[in-house]
Amino acid sequence: MTKREPITLFYSPQTRATGARLLLEELGVPYELHVLNMKAGEQRQPDYLAVNPMGKVPAILHGGTLVTEQAAIYLYLADLFAEKGLAPAIDDPDRGTYLRWMVFYGNCFEPALIDRYLQREPASPNETPYSSYDDMLDALEGALAAGPYLLGERMTAADLLWGVALHWTTMFGLVPDRPVFRRYIDLMTARDAYRRVTEEDAALAAEHQAEAERKTGAAA
Incomplete structure (x- = not known):
């Protein structure tokens, strides 16, 4: 496994996944978002349950390595890109x-x-x-x-x-x-990455809410 392998973040706005996206932004590394509309229940569909049977975000796929659980994702990414300085080394007293x-x-x-x-x-x-x-x-x-x-x-x-x-x-x-x-x-x-991610999250969450309401209305 190399750092050049693609990173996919399974994501929904204004959830625990927001922090994982913030970490990727602070690391300054390329990644792709696989967005799930949790208001429409997409996290409970078979395709995503095959990624995380708990039906929770975040999850990341790095090449062939799948990581779920928030703390595990932070630890994995910060160690993977150790040169960015966001994780103390194994032999660091901190x-x-x-x-x-x-x-x-x-x-x-x-x-x-x-x-x-x-x-x-x-x-x-x-x-x-x-x-x-x-x-x-x-x-x-x-x-x-x-x-x-x-x-x-x-x-x-x-x-x-x-x-x-x-x-x-x-x-x-x-x-x-x-x-x-x-x-x-x-x-x-106050960090730039935080403001950027939360602004994009707000817009995406509004889109998801509108989409869920349209589906509910169509089913009525």
Whole structure:
């Protein structure tokens, strides 16, 4: 497998796939979008379920290598294009912290937020993957407090993941808009790639909504 093999990003706007596209833009590497209209249920059709049986985006196809799961995609791409400087090397002292926060997102942050969103009573701290919602947020705030990035002065792919995550979750009230989080969100969303991708996402999401409404109307 070489870097010159084509990269296809299976994508839908304003989803977790937005962060994967942002990473590709920050890496400055060529890629193709395979766009799915999730409002029309295209992610549940057999063609895409053959790519990801979970019916979720993002997924990437790099030559013959298929990668699903958000953190895995970030790790794969940032390591593949290591010369871009968005991933600490294996022997870099920062590598452990980088991996920690990559994995913390899916292991702790999302489970805690889903429980909070669905108003489910969480299990005891010994029985949940995230201890408690407050413990999880306090750990994240502590990691960002020194700033400006998770690894201090060094921006990595982990910051692209968390910038998107905190922007959306504070917007919808799932995470409190603490000053440390707001500073970090403002830093990450001010990037040119972020503005470009989110603007294109908004237009594409509007197209998908209109298309879904047309199909619904035609079926009525």
